[in-house]
Amino acid sequence: MSGNLAFKRTRIAPTPSGYLHLGNAFSFAITVALAQQTGARIFLRIDDLDRERVRREYIEDIFETLDYLELPWDEGPKNYNEYETIYSQIHRLDLYHEALHSLRERDLVFACDCSRLDVLRRDAQGVYSGTCRKKKLPLGGVAYNWRLDTLAENTLAIRGLDGNTQYTILPTSMRYFVVRRKHGAPAYQLASVIDDVHYGVDFVVRGADLWESTLAQHYLANVQGYMGFLNSIFFHHPLLKSNSDSKLSKSAGATSIKYLREQGKTKAEVYQMIGHMLGLKHPISSWEELTP
Ligand SMILES: [Zn+2]
Incomplete structure:
Protein backbone atom coordinates (compact mmCIF):
# COMPACT_ATOMS: atom_id res chain seq x y z
CA MET A 1 0.00 0.00 0.00
CA SER A 2 2.44 2.61 1.18
CA GLY A 3 5.57 0.60 0.37
CA ASN A 4 7.03 2.95 -2.21
CA LEU A 5 5.80 6.21 -0.78
CA ALA A 6 7.88 8.63 1.26
CA PHE A 7 6.58 11.82 2.82
CA LYS A 8 8.04 14.83 4.55
CA ARG A 9 5.42 15.55 7.12
CA THR A 10 2.06 14.48 8.48
CA ARG A 11 0.11 15.82 11.42
CA ILE A 12 -2.05 14.92 14.36
CA ALA A 13 -4.69 17.65 14.67
CA PRO A 14 -7.06 17.27 17.64
CA THR A 15 -9.70 19.85 18.51
CA PRO A 16 -9.73 20.52 22.28
CA SER A 17 -13.50 20.63 22.71
CA GLY A 18 -13.81 17.53 24.91
CA TYR A 19 -11.86 14.62 26.35
CA LEU A 20 -10.31 12.41 23.70
CA HIS A 21 -11.96 9.04 23.09
CA LEU A 22 -10.93 5.72 21.56
CA GLY A 23 -11.74 7.00 18.07
CA ASN A 24 -9.27 9.86 18.47
CA ALA A 25 -6.68 7.47 19.90
CA PHE A 26 -7.05 5.19 16.87
CA SER A 27 -6.75 8.16 14.50
CA PHE A 28 -3.49 9.25 16.21
CA ALA A 29 -2.18 5.69 16.29
CA ILE A 30 -2.77 4.99 12.59
CA THR A 31 -1.21 8.36 11.74
CA VAL A 32 1.90 7.56 13.76
CA ALA A 33 2.12 4.04 12.27
CA LEU A 34 1.82 5.36 8.70
CA ALA A 35 4.33 8.12 9.43
CA GLN A 36 6.82 5.53 10.55
CA GLN A 37 6.23 3.43 7.43
CA THR A 38 6.67 6.41 5.09
CA GLY A 39 9.40 8.38 6.84
CA ALA A 40 7.14 11.35 7.59
CA ARG A 41 7.80 13.62 10.53
CA ILE A 42 4.79 14.09 12.82
CA PHE A 43 3.59 17.55 13.67
CA LEU A 44 1.16 18.07 16.57
CA ARG A 45 -1.32 20.80 15.77
CA ILE A 46 -4.06 21.78 18.19
CA ASP A 47 -7.08 23.22 16.37
CA ASP A 48 -8.18 25.77 18.96
CA LEU A 49 -9.87 28.56 17.01
CA ASP A 50 -13.31 27.70 18.35
CA ARG A 51 -12.58 29.67 21.51
CA GLU A 52 -15.90 29.08 23.27
CA ARG A 53 -15.32 25.31 23.36
CA VAL A 54 -11.63 25.21 24.22
CA ARG A 55 -10.75 24.35 27.81
CA ARG A 56 -7.35 24.01 29.40
CA GLU A 57 -8.10 20.52 30.70
CA TYR A 58 -8.91 19.34 27.17
CA ILE A 59 -5.53 20.57 25.97
CA GLU A 60 -3.73 18.91 28.89
CA ASP A 61 -5.70 15.75 28.03
CA ILE A 62 -4.11 15.69 24.55
CA PHE A 63 -0.57 15.56 26.01
CA GLU A 64 -1.59 13.05 28.67
CA THR A 65 -3.22 10.78 26.08
CA LEU A 66 -0.22 10.84 23.73
CA ASP A 67 2.14 10.05 26.62
CA TYR A 68 -0.08 7.30 28.02
CA LEU A 69 -0.41 5.57 24.64
CA GLU A 70 3.30 6.13 23.91
CA LEU A 71 2.54 7.93 20.67
CA PRO A 72 5.59 9.94 19.59
CA TRP A 73 5.61 13.22 17.68
CA ASP A 74 8.52 15.22 16.27
CA GLU A 75 7.32 18.80 15.97
CA GLY A 76 4.85 21.15 17.59
CA PRO A 77 4.19 21.76 21.29
CA LYS A 78 5.57 19.33 23.86
CA ASN A 79 3.48 20.76 26.70
CA TYR A 80 0.77 23.30 27.56
CA ASN A 81 3.21 26.17 27.87
CA GLU A 82 4.67 25.66 24.38
CA TYR A 83 1.17 25.29 22.99
CA GLU A 84 0.07 28.56 24.53
CA THR A 85 3.13 30.67 23.80
CA ILE A 86 4.14 29.37 20.36
CA TYR A 87 1.74 26.99 18.64
CA SER A 88 -1.84 28.08 19.33
CA GLN A 89 -3.68 29.01 16.13
CA ILE A 90 -4.09 32.44 17.72
CA HIS A 91 -0.46 33.08 16.71
CA ARG A 92 -1.31 32.47 13.04
CA HIS A 237 -9.27 5.78 7.88
CA PRO A 238 -12.38 3.82 8.95
CA LEU A 239 -14.20 5.02 12.06
CA LEU A 240 -14.40 2.98 15.24
CA LYS A 241 -17.93 1.98 16.09
CA SER A 242 -19.25 1.41 19.56
CA ASN A 243 -21.40 -1.64 20.33
CA SER A 244 -24.52 0.24 19.36
CA ASP A 245 -22.86 0.91 15.98
CA SER A 246 -22.95 4.65 16.47
CA LYS A 247 -20.04 6.99 15.90
CA LEU A 248 -18.06 7.71 19.05
CA SER A 249 -18.39 11.22 20.38
CA LYS A 250 -16.39 13.28 22.79
CA SER A 251 -17.56 12.87 26.34
CA ALA A 252 -16.23 11.83 29.70
CA GLY A 253 -18.00 8.50 29.15
CA ALA A 254 -16.74 4.95 29.07
CA THR A 255 -14.75 5.39 25.86
CA SER A 256 -12.82 8.48 26.96
CA ILE A 257 -9.12 7.79 27.32
CA LYS A 258 -9.09 9.75 30.58
CA TYR A 259 -11.71 7.40 32.04
CA LEU A 260 -9.86 4.28 30.87
CA ARG A 261 -6.60 5.63 32.30
CA GLU A 262 -8.26 6.37 35.63
CA GLN A 263 -9.71 2.85 35.65
CA GLY A 264 -6.16 1.53 35.58
CA LYS A 265 -6.26 0.15 32.04
CA THR A 266 -2.83 -0.42 30.56
CA LYS A 267 -1.70 0.97 27.23
CA ALA A 268 -1.83 -2.56 25.77
CA GLU A 269 -5.42 -3.01 26.92
CA VAL A 270 -6.47 0.20 25.19
CA TYR A 271 -4.90 -0.94 21.91
CA GLN A 272 -6.64 -4.29 22.35
CA MET A 273 -9.98 -2.47 22.64
CA ILE A 274 -9.20 -0.52 19.48
CA GLY A 275 -8.25 -3.69 17.60
CA HIS A 276 -11.44 -5.35 18.76
CA MET A 277 -13.60 -2.42 17.64
CA LEU A 278 -11.87 -2.48 14.26
CA GLY A 279 -12.73 -6.16 13.96
CA LEU A 280 -9.08 -7.16 13.46
CA LYS A 281 -8.51 -10.91 13.27
CA HIS A 282 -5.39 -10.81 15.44
CA PRO A 283 -5.30 -8.92 18.74
CA ILE A 284 -2.95 -5.94 18.91
CA SER A 285 -1.30 -4.30 21.90
CA SER A 286 0.58 -1.36 20.36
CA TRP A 287 0.30 1.18 17.55
CA GLU A 288 3.24 -0.49 15.76
CA GLU A 289 0.94 -3.35 14.78
CA LEU A 290 -1.53 -1.14 12.89
CA THR A 291 -1.55 -1.14 9.09
CA PRO A 292 -3.87 0.71 6.70
ZN1 LIG B 1 -27.37 33.52 4.10
Whole structure:
Protein backbone atom coordinates (compact mmCIF):
# COMPACT_ATOMS: atom_id res chain seq x y z
CA MET A 1 0.00 0.00 0.00
CA SER A 2 2.44 2.61 1.18
CA GLY A 3 5.57 0.60 0.37
CA ASN A 4 7.03 2.95 -2.21
CA LEU A 5 5.80 6.21 -0.78
CA ALA A 6 7.88 8.63 1.26
CA PHE A 7 6.58 11.82 2.82
CA LYS A 8 8.04 14.83 4.55
CA ARG A 9 5.42 15.55 7.12
CA THR A 10 2.06 14.48 8.48
CA ARG A 11 0.11 15.82 11.42
CA ILE A 12 -2.05 14.92 14.36
CA ALA A 13 -4.69 17.65 14.67
CA PRO A 14 -7.06 17.27 17.64
CA THR A 15 -9.70 19.85 18.51
CA PRO A 16 -9.73 20.52 22.28
CA SER A 17 -13.50 20.63 22.71
CA GLY A 18 -13.81 17.53 24.91
CA TYR A 19 -11.86 14.62 26.35
CA LEU A 20 -10.31 12.41 23.70
CA HIS A 21 -11.96 9.04 23.09
CA LEU A 22 -10.93 5.72 21.56
CA GLY A 23 -11.74 7.00 18.07
CA ASN A 24 -9.27 9.86 18.47
CA ALA A 25 -6.68 7.47 19.90
CA PHE A 26 -7.05 5.19 16.87
CA SER A 27 -6.75 8.16 14.50
CA PHE A 28 -3.49 9.25 16.21
CA ALA A 29 -2.18 5.69 16.29
CA ILE A 30 -2.77 4.99 12.59
CA THR A 31 -1.21 8.36 11.74
CA VAL A 32 1.90 7.56 13.76
CA ALA A 33 2.12 4.04 12.27
CA LEU A 34 1.82 5.36 8.70
CA ALA A 35 4.33 8.12 9.43
CA GLN A 36 6.82 5.53 10.55
CA GLN A 37 6.23 3.43 7.43
CA THR A 38 6.67 6.41 5.09
CA GLY A 39 9.40 8.38 6.84
CA ALA A 40 7.14 11.35 7.59
CA ARG A 41 7.80 13.62 10.53
CA ILE A 42 4.79 14.09 12.82
CA PHE A 43 3.59 17.55 13.67
CA LEU A 44 1.16 18.07 16.57
CA ARG A 45 -1.32 20.80 15.77
CA ILE A 46 -4.06 21.78 18.19
CA ASP A 47 -7.08 23.22 16.37
CA ASP A 48 -8.18 25.77 18.96
CA LEU A 49 -9.87 28.56 17.01
CA ASP A 50 -13.31 27.70 18.35
CA ARG A 51 -12.58 29.67 21.51
CA GLU A 52 -15.90 29.08 23.27
CA ARG A 53 -15.32 25.31 23.36
CA VAL A 54 -11.63 25.21 24.22
CA ARG A 55 -10.75 24.35 27.81
CA ARG A 56 -7.35 24.01 29.40
CA GLU A 57 -8.10 20.52 30.70
CA TYR A 58 -8.91 19.34 27.17
CA ILE A 59 -5.53 20.57 25.97
CA GLU A 60 -3.73 18.91 28.89
CA ASP A 61 -5.70 15.75 28.03
CA ILE A 62 -4.11 15.69 24.55
CA PHE A 63 -0.57 15.56 26.01
CA GLU A 64 -1.59 13.05 28.67
CA THR A 65 -3.22 10.78 26.08
CA LEU A 66 -0.22 10.84 23.73
CA ASP A 67 2.14 10.05 26.62
CA TYR A 68 -0.08 7.30 28.02
CA LEU A 69 -0.41 5.57 24.64
CA GLU A 70 3.30 6.13 23.91
CA LEU A 71 2.54 7.93 20.67
CA PRO A 72 5.59 9.94 19.59
CA TRP A 73 5.61 13.22 17.68
CA ASP A 74 8.52 15.22 16.27
CA GLU A 75 7.32 18.80 15.97
CA GLY A 76 4.85 21.15 17.59
CA PRO A 77 4.19 21.76 21.29
CA LYS A 78 5.57 19.33 23.86
CA ASN A 79 3.48 20.76 26.70
CA TYR A 80 0.77 23.30 27.56
CA ASN A 81 3.21 26.17 27.87
CA GLU A 82 4.67 25.66 24.38
CA TYR A 83 1.17 25.29 22.99
CA GLU A 84 0.07 28.56 24.53
CA THR A 85 3.13 30.67 23.80
CA ILE A 86 4.14 29.37 20.36
CA TYR A 87 1.74 26.99 18.64
CA SER A 88 -1.84 28.08 19.33
CA GLN A 89 -3.68 29.01 16.13
CA ILE A 90 -4.09 32.44 17.72
CA HIS A 91 -0.46 33.08 16.71
CA ARG A 92 -1.31 32.47 13.04
CA LEU A 93 -4.34 34.78 12.78
CA ASP A 94 -2.44 37.08 10.40
CA LEU A 95 -2.01 34.22 7.93
CA TYR A 96 -5.71 33.37 8.00
CA HIS A 97 -6.74 37.01 7.63
CA GLU A 98 -4.35 37.48 4.74
CA ALA A 99 -6.07 34.62 2.90
CA LEU A 100 -9.52 36.03 3.73
CA HIS A 101 -8.41 39.40 2.42
CA SER A 102 -7.26 37.84 -0.84
CA LEU A 103 -10.61 36.03 -1.27
CA ARG A 104 -12.44 39.28 -0.63
CA GLU A 105 -10.29 41.22 -3.11
CA ARG A 106 -11.16 38.71 -5.82
CA ASP A 107 -14.87 38.85 -5.01
CA LEU A 108 -14.94 35.17 -4.04
CA VAL A 109 -16.80 35.57 -0.75
CA PHE A 110 -20.19 36.96 0.22
CA ALA A 111 -21.66 37.93 3.57
CA CYS A 112 -24.49 35.82 5.00
CA ASP A 113 -26.78 36.67 7.90
CA CYS A 114 -28.61 33.33 8.02
CA SER A 115 -28.61 31.54 11.34
CA ARG A 116 -28.19 27.78 11.55
CA LEU A 117 -31.90 27.60 12.23
CA ASP A 118 -32.72 29.70 9.14
CA VAL A 119 -30.75 27.25 7.01
CA LEU A 120 -32.47 24.24 8.61
CA ARG A 121 -35.89 25.79 8.11
CA ARG A 122 -35.24 26.00 4.37
CA ASP A 123 -33.63 22.59 4.09
CA ALA A 124 -34.02 19.76 6.61
CA GLN A 125 -30.51 18.48 5.81
CA GLY A 126 -29.06 21.93 6.52
CA VAL A 127 -27.85 22.41 2.93
CA TYR A 128 -27.25 26.08 2.23
CA SER A 129 -28.70 27.14 -1.12
CA GLY A 130 -26.92 30.47 -1.54
CA THR A 131 -29.74 32.61 -0.14
CA CYS A 132 -27.50 35.63 0.53
CA ARG A 133 -25.32 35.34 -2.54
CA LYS A 134 -27.07 38.19 -4.36
CA LYS A 135 -27.95 40.26 -1.28
CA LYS A 136 -24.67 42.19 -1.24
CA LEU A 137 -24.60 42.45 2.53
CA PRO A 138 -21.55 44.42 3.67
CA LEU A 139 -18.53 42.18 4.33
CA GLY A 140 -17.52 44.56 7.09
CA GLY A 141 -20.56 43.65 9.20
CA VAL A 142 -19.46 41.79 12.32
CA ALA A 143 -22.68 39.80 12.56
CA TYR A 144 -22.19 38.11 9.19
CA ASN A 145 -20.51 34.90 8.16
CA TRP A 146 -18.40 34.97 5.05
CA ARG A 147 -19.19 32.18 2.64
CA LEU A 148 -17.06 31.08 -0.27
CA ASP A 149 -18.76 31.50 -3.65
CA THR A 150 -18.53 27.93 -4.88
CA LEU A 151 -20.71 28.32 -7.97
CA ALA A 152 -17.89 27.23 -10.29
CA GLU A 153 -17.98 23.42 -10.47
CA ASN A 154 -14.24 22.90 -10.22
CA THR A 155 -13.04 19.33 -10.56
CA LEU A 156 -11.32 18.17 -7.38
CA ALA A 157 -8.57 15.58 -7.59
CA ILE A 158 -7.78 13.78 -4.35
CA ARG A 159 -4.63 11.65 -4.37
CA GLY A 160 -4.96 8.56 -2.21
CA LEU A 161 -2.44 6.40 -0.39
CA ASP A 162 -3.32 3.47 -2.68
CA GLY A 163 -1.90 5.36 -5.67
CA ASN A 164 -5.29 6.22 -7.14
CA THR A 165 -6.62 9.73 -7.67
CA GLN A 166 -10.30 10.31 -7.09
CA TYR A 167 -11.95 12.96 -9.26
CA THR A 168 -15.10 14.60 -7.96
CA ILE A 169 -16.80 17.94 -7.36
CA LEU A 170 -17.81 19.76 -4.19
CA PRO A 171 -20.79 17.94 -2.57
CA THR A 172 -23.99 19.95 -2.04
CA SER A 173 -23.51 19.68 1.74
CA MET A 174 -20.38 21.84 1.40
CA ARG A 175 -21.75 24.33 -1.10
CA TYR A 176 -20.90 27.92 -0.07
CA PHE A 177 -19.07 26.71 3.03
CA VAL A 178 -18.19 29.29 5.67
CA VAL A 179 -14.63 30.63 5.62
CA ARG A 180 -15.05 33.36 8.23
CA ARG A 181 -17.42 33.16 11.14
CA LYS A 182 -19.47 35.90 12.73
CA HIS A 183 -17.30 38.37 14.65
CA GLY A 184 -14.37 37.65 12.34
CA ALA A 185 -12.95 34.31 13.46
CA PRO A 186 -11.47 32.26 10.59
CA ALA A 187 -13.49 29.07 10.08
CA TYR A 188 -12.15 25.55 10.53
CA GLN A 189 -11.77 24.61 6.84
CA LEU A 190 -9.76 27.73 6.07
CA ALA A 191 -7.47 27.53 9.10
CA SER A 192 -6.86 23.81 8.62
CA VAL A 193 -5.78 24.13 4.99
CA ILE A 194 -3.60 27.17 5.68
CA ASP A 195 -1.87 25.40 8.57
CA ASP A 196 -1.13 22.38 6.38
CA VAL A 197 0.36 24.68 3.75
CA HIS A 198 2.28 26.72 6.33
CA TYR A 199 3.88 23.69 7.98
CA GLY A 200 4.62 21.83 4.74
CA VAL A 201 2.34 18.86 5.39
CA ASP A 202 2.29 16.51 2.39
CA PHE A 203 0.44 13.55 3.92
CA VAL A 204 -2.94 13.92 5.64
CA VAL A 205 -4.46 11.08 7.67
CA ARG A 206 -7.98 11.65 8.99
CA GLY A 207 -11.25 9.86 9.65
CA ALA A 208 -13.64 8.90 6.86
CA ASP A 209 -16.15 11.35 8.41
CA LEU A 210 -13.89 14.18 7.21
CA TRP A 211 -14.03 13.23 3.51
CA GLU A 212 -16.34 16.16 2.74
CA SER A 213 -14.03 18.48 4.67
CA THR A 214 -11.18 17.28 2.49
CA LEU A 215 -13.25 18.22 -0.58
CA ALA A 216 -14.05 21.68 0.79
CA GLN A 217 -10.38 22.22 1.61
CA HIS A 218 -9.36 21.09 -1.88
CA TYR A 219 -11.83 23.53 -3.38
CA LEU A 220 -10.30 26.34 -1.35
CA ALA A 221 -6.75 25.23 -2.17
CA ASN A 222 -7.71 25.27 -5.87
CA VAL A 223 -9.01 28.80 -5.62
CA GLN A 224 -5.91 29.91 -3.71
CA GLY A 225 -3.37 27.95 -5.76
CA TYR A 226 -1.95 26.02 -2.81
CA MET A 227 -0.11 23.48 -4.96
CA GLY A 228 1.54 21.68 -2.05
CA PHE A 229 -1.86 20.94 -0.54
CA LEU A 230 -3.34 19.86 -3.88
CA ASN A 231 -0.46 17.41 -4.39
CA SER A 232 -0.66 15.99 -0.86
CA ILE A 233 -1.64 12.37 -0.33
CA PHE A 234 -4.79 11.72 1.73
CA PHE A 235 -5.76 8.66 3.69
CA HIS A 236 -9.24 8.51 5.26
CA HIS A 237 -9.27 5.78 7.88
CA PRO A 238 -12.38 3.82 8.95
CA LEU A 239 -14.20 5.02 12.06
CA LEU A 240 -14.40 2.98 15.24
CA LYS A 241 -17.93 1.98 16.09
CA SER A 242 -19.25 1.41 19.56
CA ASN A 243 -21.40 -1.64 20.33
CA SER A 244 -24.52 0.24 19.36
CA ASP A 245 -22.86 0.91 15.98
CA SER A 246 -22.95 4.65 16.47
CA LYS A 247 -20.04 6.99 15.90
CA LEU A 248 -18.06 7.71 19.05
CA SER A 249 -18.39 11.22 20.38
CA LYS A 250 -16.39 13.28 22.79
CA SER A 251 -17.56 12.87 26.34
CA ALA A 252 -16.23 11.83 29.70
CA GLY A 253 -18.00 8.50 29.15
CA ALA A 254 -16.74 4.95 29.07
CA THR A 255 -14.75 5.39 25.86
CA SER A 256 -12.82 8.48 26.96
CA ILE A 257 -9.12 7.79 27.32
CA LYS A 258 -9.09 9.75 30.58
CA TYR A 259 -11.71 7.40 32.04
CA LEU A 260 -9.86 4.28 30.87
CA ARG A 261 -6.60 5.63 32.30
CA GLU A 262 -8.26 6.37 35.63
CA GLN A 263 -9.71 2.85 35.65
CA GLY A 264 -6.16 1.53 35.58
CA LYS A 265 -6.26 0.15 32.04
CA THR A 266 -2.83 -0.42 30.56
CA LYS A 267 -1.70 0.97 27.23
CA ALA A 268 -1.83 -2.56 25.77
CA GLU A 269 -5.42 -3.01 26.92
CA VAL A 270 -6.47 0.20 25.19
CA TYR A 271 -4.90 -0.94 21.91
CA GLN A 272 -6.64 -4.29 22.35
CA MET A 273 -9.98 -2.47 22.64
CA ILE A 274 -9.20 -0.52 19.48
CA GLY A 275 -8.25 -3.69 17.60
CA HIS A 276 -11.44 -5.35 18.76
CA MET A 277 -13.60 -2.42 17.64
CA LEU A 278 -11.87 -2.48 14.26
CA GLY A 279 -12.73 -6.16 13.96
CA LEU A 280 -9.08 -7.16 13.46
CA LYS A 281 -8.51 -10.91 13.27
CA HIS A 282 -5.39 -10.81 15.44
CA PRO A 283 -5.30 -8.92 18.74
CA ILE A 284 -2.95 -5.94 18.91
CA SER A 285 -1.30 -4.30 21.90
CA SER A 286 0.58 -1.36 20.36
CA TRP A 287 0.30 1.18 17.55
CA GLU A 288 3.24 -0.49 15.76
CA GLU A 289 0.94 -3.35 14.78
CA LEU A 290 -1.53 -1.14 12.89
CA THR A 291 -1.55 -1.14 9.09
CA PRO A 292 -3.87 0.71 6.70
ZN1 LIG B 1 -27.37 33.52 4.10
